[in-house]
Amino acid sequence: MYRRMRRIRTFEDRAEEVHRNGEIPGTCHTSQGQEGEIVGACMALRLDDYMVGNHRSHGHPIGKGAKLDGLMAELLARKTGVCSGKGGSMHLADFSVGRLGETSIVGSGIPVAAGAALGAKMQGLDRVSLCFFGDGASNEGTFHEGINMAANWKLPVIFLCENNGYAVSTPIGTTAAVENIADRAAGYGIPGVVVDGQDVLAVYEVVSEAVRRARAGEGPTLVEAKTYRYLDHAANMGRDLGYRTDDEVAQWRATRDPIALFDKRITTDMGIKEADLRQIDDEVLKEVDAALDFARSSPFPDAREAFSDVYGDRLAAVA
Amino acid sequence: MATKTFLEAIRDAQYEEMARDPAVFVMGEDVESNMFGTFSGLMEEFGPDRVRNTPIAEAGMTGVAIGAAMVGMRPIVDYTMAPFLYPAFDQIISMAAKTRYLYGGQGGVPVVLRSNMIYGNGNSAQHSDRPYSMFMNMPGLNIIVPSSAYEMKGLLKTAIRNNDPVLSFEDVALWSSKSEIPEEEYLIPFGVADIKREGEDVTIFAIGAMVNLALAAAEELAKEGVSCEVIDPRTVAPLDRAAILKSARKTGRFVAVDCSFEACSAASEVCALVAEQAFWDLRGPVKRVTTMNTHIPFSPPMEKQLYPSVEKVIDAVRYTLA
Numbered sequence: 001m002y003r004r005m006r007r008i009r010t011f012e013d014r015a016e017e018v019h020r021n022g023e024i025p026g027t028c029h030t031s032q033g034q035e036g037e038i039v040g041a042c043m044a045l046r047l048d049d050y051m052v053g054n055h056r057s058h059g060h061p062i063g064k065g066a067k068l069d070g071l072m073a074e075l076l077a078r079k080t081g082v083c084s085g086k087g088g089s090m091h092l093a094d095f096s097v098g099r100l101g102e103t104s105i106v107g108s109g110i111p112v113a114a115g116a117a118l119g120a121k122m123q124g125l126d127r128v129s130l131c132f133f134g135d136g137a138s139n140e141g142t143f144h145e146g147i148n149m150a151a152n153w154k155l156p157v158i159f160l161c162e163n164n165g166y167a168v169s170t171p172i173g174t175t176a177a178v179e180n181i182a183d184r185a186a187g188y189g190i191p192g193v194v195v196d197g198q199d200v201l202a203v204y205e206v207v208s209e210a211v212r213r214a215r216a217g218e219g220p221t222l223v224e225a226k227t228y229r230y231l232d233h234a235a236n237m238g239r240d241l242g243y244r245t246d247d248e249v250a251q252w253r254a255t256r257d258p259i260a261l262f263d264k265r266i267t268t269d270m271g272i273k274e275a276d277l278r279q280i281d282d283e284v285l286k287e288v289d290a291a292l293d294f295a296r297s298s299p300f301p302d303a304r305e306a307f308s309d310v311y312g313d314r315l316a317a318v319a
Numbered sequence: 320m321a322t323k324t325f326l327e328a329i330r331d332a333q334y335e336e337m338a339r340d341p342a343v344f345v346m347g348e349d350v351e352s353n354m355f356g357t358f359s360g361l362m363e364e365f366g367p368d369r370v371r372n373t374p375i376a377e378a379g380m381t382g383v384a385i386g387a388a389m390v391g392m393r394p395i396v397d398y399t400m401a402p403f404l405y406p407a408f409d410q411i412i413s414m415a416a417k418t419r420y421l422y423g424g425q426g427g428v429p430v431v432l433r434s435n436m437i438y439g440n441g442n443s444a445q446h447s448d449r450p451y452s453m454f455m456n457m458p459g460l461n462i463i464v465p466s467s468a469y470e471m472k473g474l475l476k477t478a479i480r481n482n483d484p485v486l487s488f489e490d491v492a493l494w495s496s497k498s499e500i501p502e503e504e505y506l507i508p509f510g511v512a513d514i515k516r517e518g519e520d521v522t523i524f525a526i527g528a529m530v531n532l533a534l535a536a537a538e539e540l541a542k543e544g545v546s547c548e549v550i551d552p553r554t555v556a557p558l559d560r561a562a563i564l565k566s567a568r569k570t571g572r573f574v575a576v577d578c579s580f581e582a583c584s585a586a587s588e589v590c591a592l593v594a595e596q597a598f599w600d601l602r603g604p605v606k607r608v609t610t611m612n613t614h615i616p617f618s619p620p621m622e623k624q625l626y627p628s629v630e631k632v633i634d635a636v637r638y639t640l641a
Contacts, residue, residue, distance in 0.1 A: 050390060084423030095425035100389055105413045111379045112414060115386020115394075122344070122368060122392060129386070142410075145379025152374070309424040310458050312482040 001043060001200055002266065003280050005035040005259045008059045010281075010288045011068060015058065015075055015089075016235045018292065024075050027234040028089045031059040034162060036258025037195075037225035038063040040203025041130060041160050044211050050100050050116040050129040052109035056162075056229075057092040057102030060132055066094040068291035078298035085301040086309065100129070106167075107133060107140030110159065114146045117155035117214075128156040128214040130207075136167030138181045147222065151188040156214035158207060161224040162197065168233040169243035182224035190220050197227030198258040201265075228252045320499040325465075328472035328500065329357040329433075329489065333395060335504070336479040337365050340393065343479055344369035346380060347397030347433075354399070355435070355494075377403055381410035381432070388430045389418070393479060398434040401488060402448045407432075415484040416459035430485070431478045436527075437491040438578070438615065439626060447615040447622075451488045451526075452579040455556050455588065461485040461509055462556040466530035468498035470553055473507030481509070490528040490578075510557035514566070518548035521572040521636050524563060524589050525549060529576040529608075529627055536632035547636060555585050560592060567593045571602035572639040576627050581609040603639040608632050 012030040019028040031038065034056075042063035045051065053060035061071060066082075071092055074081025081087075082094045090104035100116055103109045113131030120127040137143060138161055150157045161181045165172060178184060185192025191213075195206040203225055210221035230249060232241065266272040323331065337343045344365070350358050351372045362370045373380040377398065384394035398404050404411065411432065419427045438447035451462050463478055463485060465471035471489065478485035515530055516537050525533035530551045537547035550566050552559055567573045573593045575586035586607040594605050608627045616622050 050386075052386075082423070083421060083425070086423045087421045091421045093422050093425070095422060099426065100386065101418060101422055101426070103414065105409055108382070108409060108413055111382025111410070112386035112389070114379075115383035115388070116390045117386070118383055119387035119390035119392045122387070123390075142378055142382060145374070145376035146382060148374060149376065149379050149383055309420045311461075312419055312424070312427045 001039055001204070002259070002262060002277060003284065004039045004043070004063055005200065005262065006281060006284045007068065007287070008035045008038060008062045009259055010284050011062060011072070012058060014288050014292060016231065018076070020236050024089065025077055026088055028075070028236065029056045029234050030231050031056050031229060033228045033230040033252065033257070034059060034164060034197065036200040036262070037160070037162055037197035037203050037227050040200040041132070041158070041207045041225070044204050044207035045128070045130055047097065049127050050113070050120070051098035051132070052100035052113045052116070052129070053093070053098070053102040053132040054106070054109060054134060054137065055090040055102070055104035056134070057090060060102060061092060061094040061097055064097040066097045068287055069294045070094060072291035073295040073298050076295040077300060078295055079301040079305070080294070080298040084305065084309070107137035107142040109133060110137065110142045111146035111149065113157050113159070114150040114155050117150065117157040118153065121155060126215050128158060128211055130158040130160055132160050132162055134167065135161060135163040135165065135172040135181060138184065139175055147188050147190070147220065150220040151190045154217060154219035156217070157220040158210045158214060159220060159222045160207065161222065162227055163224050164227050164229045166233070166243060169241040171243070180224055182222055185222040190222060192222040192224070194224050194226065197225030198256045198261060200258055200262050228256065320501060322497050323468050323472070323500045325468040325471050325489070325493045325496050326356050328468040328498070329475060330359050332472045332475035332479070333357070334361060334364070336476055337361065337369060342391060343393045343395065344371060345395045345397060346371040346373055346384060348373055348375055348399055350397055357397070377406035378410050381407035382414065384430045385410060385414050385418070385428050388428045389426050393429050395431040395433060395479065398432065400446055401434040401436045401450055402445055404432070404434055404450065411454070411484070412457055416457050419483065420459060427482050428484050429482050431475070431487060432484065433487040433489065435489045435491055439492065439622065441617055441619055441622065443617040444614040449488070449578045449610070451486065451555055452577070452584045454486055455585060456583065459483065460556055461554060462488065463509070463554050464488045464490070464527040465553065466527050466551050467493065468496060469500060470507060472500060473505050474553060477506045477509060480506070488527065492528040507553065509554045510559050512550050512552045512559035512562040514548065515551050516547065516549040518546040518570065520546045520570055521574060521639055522548045522550060522566040522570045523574045523576060523632065523636065524586070525551060525576040526555060526585055527578070529578055532627055532629050532632055533576050535629045536636065539629065539633055540636055545636065545640065558589070563589055563592065564597050567597045568600040571600055573601065573605045574608060574632065574635045574639060575605070576608045576632055578610055578626055581607060581612050584609050603641070606635040606638050608635045
């Protein structure tokens with residue numbers, strides 16, 4: 001758990017840095033501060049469970065155990081990237097760990113997660129499907145339609161709302177009349193649970209129970225993890241949108257950091273040695289740097305690859 | 320050979336594919352009640368798991384179908400009427416069309432999205448659209464617009480086996496039309512146009528139910544000694560550009576009949592194609608026959624005049640001959 005959170009943090013710090021120096025094209029949406037809810041949720045899943053995420057995509061595949069090389073190469077727009085240089089920062093999906101993508105239209109993954117769960121159920125598999133989405137997505141129509149269908153059909157889905165407080169710059173309190181997004185679960189006849197997203201163990205426990213329910217055929221759960229992102233909506237936007245104070249960010253970093261909180265807890269309560277954690281930090285740093293080296297030494301895609309993957313192989317017999 | 324209607328062809332294609340492949344299932348609003356007869360016997364044979372009623376939630380049911388398709392199922396979604404695709408537009412465009420590409424081919428979305436084009440019946444502006452041209456503007460989609468029961472069955476079976484999203488636009492004017500259907504199984508490939516009538520003087524490109532208008536116009540014009548070739552693309556995506564250009568180069572005159580609104584219609588696309596690539600073989604201007612650019616009104620005297628007709632096709636052919 002510690003290692004996975006550290007992998008996300010170090011990967012994101014490095015991504016932000018190389019985005020600033022121009023090595024990553026386009027926008028770069030990072031998730032520093034949200035590692036607790038990502039890793040707590042992902043570690044409650046099996047490797048073969050389905051996962052769909054959103055534009056703030058980097059942490060999700062790392063949380064579920066993806067290798068870093070292909071992820072970093074994708075950010076640097078290389079041929080060796082997980083999406084062959086076609087997806088980039090907002091779509092950093094490694095199908096070997098998630099299979100449903102990281103989709104950048106807000107709320108669009110919610111019914112897709114329900115559909116994968118329906119597929120698993122119809123195929124007689126005991127896989128579950130987990131959907132990461134933000135507080136902003138909970139105001140989209142797909143939230144209502146997707147959760148209603150999943151609830152009605154008792155599909156094995158975990159709807160994991162990563163409530164980081166802001167839809168880009170708009171505070172969730174100004175766009176929703178309920179105190180908690182999880183309160184909306186009552187409208188669908190399913191459990192809604194609020195959990196501290198900065199407490200990785202608490203998230204793990206809540207999501208594990210949701211996974212148990214899902215596998216047992218008891219239907220979906222709406223989990224709301226209250227969390228916080230340290231950087232702006234997209235890194236290096238170059239403009240202060242003025243929606244929060246530097247002091248607010250500093251407070252979260254100083255007192256509510258999910259990695260620092262977990263670090264303290266396992267070293268004081270569980271007898272984990274400080275030195276062991278620092279060794280993990282070193283190993284992760286080396287791993288991230290190796291991924292960056294791999295990315296930098298990888299070729300860019302050939303221009304003509306813009307035309308591949310529009311369609312798959314057509315049925316041979318009728319092609 | 321058995322004689323079947325267009326609606327029976329839809330039913331038979333779904334039935335045969337569901338029997339062949341357990342991954343195939345149908346879902347949509349009111350599929351259980353079998354509103355138009357395209358699901359006859361499916362519930363009895365395959366049960367409610369594979370004949371699945373959904374809430375009225377077009378975006379949601381499309382997303383659910385996409386998710387199921389991404390994990391190995393082959394859903395067929397019924398939207399009842401083509402304008403009901405609009406609430407699902409984001410899922411169709413952002414998810415179904417783009418998933419394979421965005422993730423560098425890591426996954427695909429084998430869904431079939433079926434809708435009826437019910438127009439010309441006093442249903443006014445929100446229920447009468449023929450929107451296939453809108454979807455032609457987006458890579459990643461396959462679009463079938465069958466012109467007969469024979470085409471409907473063969474194209475729909477191919478659609479269900481295709482590994483990418485397919486939109487099926489089914490014209491209400493053809494519902495009761497009949498074709499001879501072979502007893503043995505057949506599939507119609509995508510992107511292969513069919514010459515419905517051979518001719519020398521003018522090519523009439525026509526889509527879906529417009530093929531019948533084109534054939535009627537060709538019959539009339541033949542009496543005057545004008546020989547028309549009628550070409551049916553069968554799928555507008557992929558579009559058989561080679562066959563269209565070949566016919567246009569042969570006759571040197573080109574008319575495109577399409578019940579879409581004129582602006583950015585399929586007719587506009589093929590006329591541009593012919594004007595660009597067959598220009599030096601043309602003996603007259605290209606001409607479109609489309610639905611006039613206004614909303615579809617309720618009152619029949621206002622509505623009926625707007626769509627392509629046999630007379631309009633004949634006038635267009637004469638225009639290219641002038």
